[in-house]
Amino acid sequence: MATDIVLRDVIEEDLAIFYEHQLDPEAIRMAAFTVKDPTDRDAFLVQWAAIVADSTKQKKTILCNGEVAGHVGSFEQFGLPSVSYWLGKAYWGKGVASKALSLFLNEAKTRPLYARAAKDNRGSIRVLQKCGFVITGEDRGFANGRNEEIEEFILTLQADCSLQESIKEGKS
Ligand SMILES: CC(C)(COP(=O)(O)OP(=O)(O)OC[C@H]1O[C@@H](n2cnc3c(N)ncnc32)[C@H](O)[C@@H]1OP(=O)(O)O)[C@@H](O)C(=O)NCCC(=O)NCCS
Numbered sequence: 001m002a003t004d005i006v007l008r009d010v011i012e013e014d015l016a017i018f019y020e021h022q023l024d025p026e027a028i029r030m031a032a033f034t035v036k037d038p039t040d041r042d043a044f045l046v047q048w049a050a051i052v053a054d055s056t057k058q059k060k061t062i063l064c065n066g067e068v069a070g071h072v073g074s075f076e077q078f079g080l081p082s083v084s085y086w087l088g089k090a091y092w093g094k095g096v097a098s099k100a101l102s103l104f105l106n107e108a109k110t111r112p113l114y115a116r117a118a119k120d121n122r123g124s125i126r127v128l129q130k131c132g133f134v135i136t137g138e139d140r141g142f143a144n145g146r147n148e149e150i151e152e153f154i155l156t157l158q159a160d161c162s163l164q165e166s167i168k169e170g171k172s
Pocket residue numbers: 027028030031085086087088091092093094095096097098099116117118121122123124126127130
């Protein structure tokens with residue numbers, strides 16, 4: 001079945017679904033730099049209410065064939081404009097993140113734009129590289145999702161980068 005990916009503004013009804021997505025232990029391990037207690041629903045909803053209310057943060061819900069599959073957005077991290085995304089596990093491995101990030105980058109024009117990913121989060125690094133990000137640095141930090149210090153890559157998207165042809169043409 002063809003996968004139809006659309007971005008739209010985040011609405012309150014999406015938040016309960018995002019909350020469920022970020023409870024998944026495998027996803028927490030991949031993302032690694034998560035909140036301390038992902039099961040704290042109230043804290044999650046307060047954090048997201050602030051994100052939605054903040055017009056300087058760009059955030060979109062990813063719809064996959066009309067269903068809420070996750071979110072993608074940009075915010076300031078370590079003083080730099082940075083992207084992040086998270087998909088529910090049911091939507092992994094279908095090109096959804098690559099397509100959603102490329103759609104987001106068509107709307108979010110800030111360059112350079114940055115991203116961080118745990119060095120072993122191969123899926124996330126690949127998604128970023130397919131969208132034109134290149135590895136430009138590395139860092140170490142305490143990862144709540146693993147309860148230890150780990151290494152991460154810093155990736156950068158420059159103004160002159162080009163998306164991979166397959167994503168541009170919507171084949172993902
Ligand atoms: C990382 C994540 C966004 C990937 O989403 P996705 O929709 O499955 O990614 P795509 O299907 O677009 O895959 C893009 C590429 O990455 C590869 N990939 C995806 N997941 C992978 C994994 N776990 N291990 C290795 N490669 C992976 C795909 O094979 C594809 O490569 P290809 O185009 O060369 O064949 C998703 O797994 C997720 O939300 N994880 C939890 C949260 C997270 O890690 N967020 C990012 C924090 S930095």
